[in-house]
Amino acid sequence: MRMSKLFAPTLREVPAEAEVVSHQYLLRAGYIRKTAAGVYSYLPLAWRVLHKIEAIVRQEMDRADGQEVLLPVLHPAELWQESGRWDVYGKELFRLKDRHERDFCLGPTHEEIITALARGEVSSWRDLPKRIYQIQTKFRDEIRPRLGLIRCREFIMKDLYSFDRDEEGLANSYQAMYEAYSRIFTRCGLKFRAVEADSGAIGGTGSHEFIVLAETGESVIAYCEACNYAANLERAITAPVTEAAGEEQLPMEKVSTPAQHTIEEVTSFLQVAAKKLVKTLIYRAIYRDREQLVAVAVRGDRDVNEIKLKNALDALEIELADAATVEEVTGAPVGFAGPVGLNKVSIMADPEVIVIVNAVVGANEADAHLINVNYGRDWTASQVIDLKNVTAGDPCPHCSASLKTTRGIEVGHIFKLGTKYSSALKATYLDESGQSRYIIMGSYGIGIPRTMAAAVEQCHDKDGIIWPVPIAPYHVTIVPVNYKDDRQRQLAEEIYAELMAAGVETIIDDRDERAGVKFKDADLMGFPLRITVGPRSLNEGKIELRLRADGTTWLVDKTEVVTKVQTEIAARQP
RNA sequence: CGGGGCGUGGCGCAGUUUGGUAGCGCACAUGGUUUGGGACCAUGGGGUCGUAGGUUCGAAUCCUAUCGCCCCGACCA
Structure with a gap:
């Protein structure tokens, strides 16, 4: 490709709307342009990167017995009503009507479509297992699109659905996908971890997320370097605490703590460690047909994990109760709630709380706390269950x-979806004994543009993108320092022709620009290798080959350029 | 949806407080000088100041409404 023809307008300045580096560089280097909030156009360079990621995904899906299809973007409401998600999915679903006032939505995911397809076409145990996937644009009306390509309202996703006869089959499919995903992200040249995840509203019995490590990420994960444990913070757990040793239980006592509301204030006022405190919070749990208030007790140095709480309560939503409600329930202003004598609501306690000896808790009256509080003797919880966020060092x-x-x-x-959709949509098969059974399903997604953005987040420096070779839009760019110089131009064109003939994905910067401009653009766009044709090396009869990642430069003979380029590219294919 | 901020040429911004008919840098075009890390000089083109009402002799500027965009939060494969 000739730079003079490439549609990749670069920007010297950072557009004001771009906050994170992937967004900034993809805009500046001419990969993407925004069309609306969370809706982007992919320019040629981006499209090449996306194709490369897709190609890797396809190979690994096919290798894992996946079969590619293309499902509709436009979904009839009936299928979503049948699964129940027409109501449950909420405002995130892009809804529309056709000219006959029939309801449709734009697919945010395709469980309904694929399950409906399967129920019609799969009837016997002989038809299973099947693994069907597509790479297709999805629509989600996100509450807040943000971070450029990382959270969009329209995005490309690979989604595979597995159909198995039983749990064992599902386990096989799941394992096959786990391994395929690990290969995909490895092959993309990314540092990532597979972590245990909260399966959330999608439901099911198991779930892993693949997380590309980057500081700007929205997810927080906890992991262990000694073993292979890794989990999203939403569900990460820590080893159970053992009984605190030795300390003798003292008589409970009320102390005055005027205007000491926060954990920090109370710990410094009473000169006790936060670990000795019990943090008691009042939550409102919202169910389909009712609401319920609960008290949640965690150790003073801990934060409540609201995902765990929501799961434990099996609630649709949970939220912190407002100040008036807290006062009504505890009889004290916010900041003085405690589990002792709290009888208007049930108490859920984290296991760490009940082993504290001589704890400090709110007294349920203004400006007072209780000290030397002990679980079992002074209060009990209706449920003891893990409700905290783990922190580094646990x-x-x-x-x-x-x-x-x-x-x-x-x-x-x-x-692992299990029968959530097959039962709702009546997708069954007849087993070997002629009995009707629900198909056991799994679903497996990869955000393609998000993967591209994640690669940029992970692979960049102050000058621009540094593509991992497997997903780079082009492998090498040729920069004649002065394209108008006959000798440079001829040699550059010669090398370009040779590289093209050898099948190397090459750019030649044939623009009548100053060298600095071409170098800056090349760095910004992030091609892994750069060939510089200029007087310096030319006078020695050599060509310069430079590695974008660390600036390593080789002076090679003209006749060896193609081989050297191919060697260096091959060396960087995981 | 709650909180905060912003809409002025393709990009980045000034001008708004104190109303007087739009400016700077980059980019773009032409000519010249340059040419190994975003050159310099000269000339030039391009903006209904998000939109709609209102106040006023006069509105980018004041008022009202509305639309869009960004950040934080809630939410979320």
């Missing part, structure tokens, strides 16, 4: 080594 639940935390971008998610 012991690993598997091996007790110290957990670490890091941020990342969720690029893939695999779910």
Whole structure:
């Protein structure tokens, strides 16, 4: 490709709307342009990168017995009503009507479509297993699109659905996908971790997320370097605490703590560690037909994990109760709630709380706390269940080594669905004994543009993108320092022709621009290799080959350029 | 949806407080000088100041409404 013809307008300045590096560089280097909030046009360079990612995904899906199809974007409401998600999916679903006032939506995911397809076409155990996938544009009316390509309202996703006869079959499919995903992201040249995830509203019995490690990510994960434990913070757990040793239980006592509301205030006022405090929060749990208030007790140095709480309560939504409600329930202003004598609501306690000896808790009256509170003697919970966020340094639940935390971008998610959709949509097959059974399903997604953005988040420097070779839009760019110089131009064109003939994906910067401009653009666009044709090396009869990643430069003979380029590219294909 | 911020040429911004008919840098075009890390000089083109009402002799500027965009939160494969 000739730079003079390439449609990749670069920007010197950072557009004001771009906050994260992937967004900034993809805009500046001419890969994408925004069409509306969370809706982007992919320009030629981006489209090449996306194709490369898709090609890797296809190969691995096919290798794992996936079969590619293309399903509709436009979904009739009936299928979504049948699964119940027409109501449940909420405002995130893009809805529309046709000219006859019939309801449709734009597909945010395709469980309904694929399950409806399967129920018509799969009838016997002989038809299973099947693994069907597509790469297709999805629509989700996100509450807040953000971070450029990382959270869009329209995006390309690979989604595969597995259909099995039983749990064992599902386990096979799930494992096959787990391995395929690991290969995909490895082949894309990305640093990632597969983590245990909350399966959320999608439901099912198991789920892993594939997280590309990057500081700007929306996900926080906890992982152990000593064993292979890794989980999204939403569901990460820590090894159970053992009984605190030795300390003798003292008589409970009320102390005055005027205007000491927060954990920090109380710990410094009473000179006790936050670990000795019980943080008591009042939550409102919302169900389909009712609401319920609960008190949640975690250790003073902990944060409540609202996902765990929501799951434990099996509620549709949960939210912190407002100040008036807290006062009504506890009889005290916010900041003085405690589990002792709290009888208007049930109490859910984190296991760490009940082993504290001589704890400090709110007294349920203004400006007072209780000290030397002990579980069992002074109060009891209606349920003791893990409700906290783990933090770095907590012991690993598997091996007790110290957990670490890091941020990342969720690029893939695999779910065991079980019969959630097959039962709702009546997708059954006849087993070997002639009995009708629901098909056991799994669903497995990869965000393609998000993967591209995640790669940029992970692979860049102050000058621009540094593409991993497997997903780079072009492998090498040739920069004649002065294209108008006959000798440089001829040699550059010669090398270009040779590389093209050898099948190397090459750009030649044939623009009448100053060298600096071409270098800057090449760095910004992130091609892994750069060939510089200029007087310096030309006078020695050599060509310069430079590695974008670390600036390594080789002076090679003209006749060896193609081989050297091919060698360096091959060396960087995981 | 709650909180905050912003809409002025393709991009980045000034001008708004104090109303007087739009400006700077980049990019773009032409000519010249340059040419190994975003050159310089000269000339030039391009903007109903998001939109709609209102106030006023006069509105980018004041008022009202509305649309769009960004950030934080809630939410979310």
